[in-house]
Amino acid sequence: MRIYLSVDMEGITGLVDAQDVQPTGRDYEHGRLMMAEDVNAAVRGALAAGATEVTVNDAHGPMRNLRSDMLHPAARLIRGKPKAMGMLEGLDNTFDAALCIGYHSRAGTSGVLSHSFTGAIEDIWLDDRPAGEIGFSHATAAALGVPVVLLSGDDTACAEMAEWDPRVRTVPVKYARGRFAAELRPLAEAREAIESAVTACLTGELPTPSAPSTTTLVVRWQSAAVADVLRNLPGVTGRDDRTVTISGPVDDVYRQFRVWLNVASAL
Structure with a gap:
C-alpha cells in the first residue's frame, strides 16, 4: 500500500x-x-x-x-x-x-x-462551490x-x-x-x-474517488492587475475586472492555476 x-x-x-x-x-x-x-x-x-x-x-x-x-x-x-x-x-x-x-x-x-x-486571492470557486x-x-x-x-x-x-x-x-x-x-x-x-x-x-476498504471529467475554476484576485495579465493566457476569460475563469480536466486546471500563482507572485 x-x-x-x-x-x-x-x-x-x-x-x-x-x-x-x-x-x-x-x-x-x-x-x-x-x-x-x-x-x-x-x-x-x-x-x-x-x-x-x-x-x-x-x-x-x-x-x-x-x-x-x-x-x-x-x-x-x-x-x-x-x-x-x-x-x-x-x-x-x-x-x-x-x-x-x-x-x-x-x-x-x-x-x-x-x-x-496566497494573500493575493480573495475567493475561489470550483464548479460554483467555494473552495x-x-x-x-x-x-x-x-x-x-x-x-x-x-x-x-x-x-x-x-x-x-x-x-x-x-x-x-x-x-x-x-x-x-x-x-x-x-x-x-x-x-x-x-x-x-x-x-x-x-x-x-x-484499515479496511478505501473509498473510491469521484471526480468530474472537467471542472470550471473561477478566481477573484485582490488586484485587477493580476486578472489583466491572466486574461492573455490561452483558455482564460474574464468575468469582471478582478475575476478570471478557465475550464478543463481537473488536473490540467490545477497545473494552469499553479502558473497563475507564479504570475501573481511576480506582480
Missing part, C-alpha cells in the same frame, strides 16, 4: 501565527519541529495500517520546511520548489490514498491563518484517481473538509479563537489522535 502525504504548516499542532510558519519568523525553527512531529505521527499510523511506502510532499510556502533528519526514516520526502503540481507534487494513480496534514481553511473564514494559496486549498487538493487528487482519506488542522479546516466530502476523516489539533489564536490540544494527545486516525482510515 502506497500512501501520499501533502503537508502544509498553518494547521500543524501548536502553530497560530506568521512567526511560527514563515522562515523569517522568530519561532519558525520551533514550527519546523512541530511540523515534523505531526508528519511522523501520520507516518507511524500509515505503517501500522500496512503501508509499504510513504511519500511526504512539503507543501508549505518555500516548500523547504521539513528537514529529512527530523522525519521518520521510512518516509520519502519531496522538498523544494518550483514544482509543477505544487502541494500535490508526485501524486499519481499508483498511490492508494492521500492524507492532508496541517491544512488550513480558505480565505475569508475565521480559521487559524486562513487564506487560499480553497482543501477543496482544490481534494478534487485534484480524485481526478488523479487517489482518494483523500484524512485531514488534520484546526476545527475550521476540519469543518471545511467535512462539508466538501463527509467521507474524509478529520483530526482537529486546535480550535480557532480567531485568525491568529487557538485553543491547543495537548501535544501528545494531538499526535496520538493523528496516528490512530490514520491507522483507522487506512
Whole structure:
C-alpha cells in the first residue's frame, strides 16, 4: 500500500501565527519541529495500517520546511520548489490514498491563518462551490484517481473538509479563537489522535474517488492587475475586472492555476 502525504504548516499542532510558519519568523525553527512531529505521527499510523511506502510532499510556502533528519526514516520526502503540481507534487494513480496534514481553511473564514494559496486571492470557486486549498487538493487528487482519506488542522479546516466530502476523516489539533489564536490540544494527545486516525482510515476498504471529467475554476484576485495579465493566457476569460475563469480536466486546471500563482507572485 502506497500512501501520499501533502503537508502544509498553518494547521500543524501548536502553530497560530506568521512567526511560527514563515522562515523569517522568530519561532519558525520551533514550527519546523512541530511540523515534523505531526508528519511522523501520520507516518507511524500509515505503517501500522500496512503501508509499504510513504511519500511526504512539503507543501508549505518555500516548500523547504521539513528537514529529512527530523522525519521518520521510512518516509520519502519531496522538498523544494518550483514544482509543477505544487502541494500535490508526485501524486499519481499508483498511490492508494492521500492524507492532508496541517491544512488550513480558505480565505475569508475565521480559521487559524486562513487564506487560499496566497494573500493575493480573495475567493475561489470550483464548479460554483467555494473552495480553497482543501477543496482544490481534494478534487485534484480524485481526478488523479487517489482518494483523500484524512485531514488534520484546526476545527475550521476540519469543518471545511467535512462539508466538501463527509467521507474524509478529520483530526482537529486546535480550535480557532480567531485568525491568529487557538485553543491547543495537548501535544501528545494531538499526535496520538493523528496516528490512530490514520491507522483507522487506512484499515479496511478505501473509498473510491469521484471526480468530474472537467471542472470550471473561477478566481477573484485582490488586484485587477493580476486578472489583466491572466486574461492573455490561452483558455482564460474574464468575468469582471478582478475575476478570471478557465475550464478543463481537473488536473490540467490545477497545473494552469499553479502558473497563475507564479504570475501573481511576480506582480
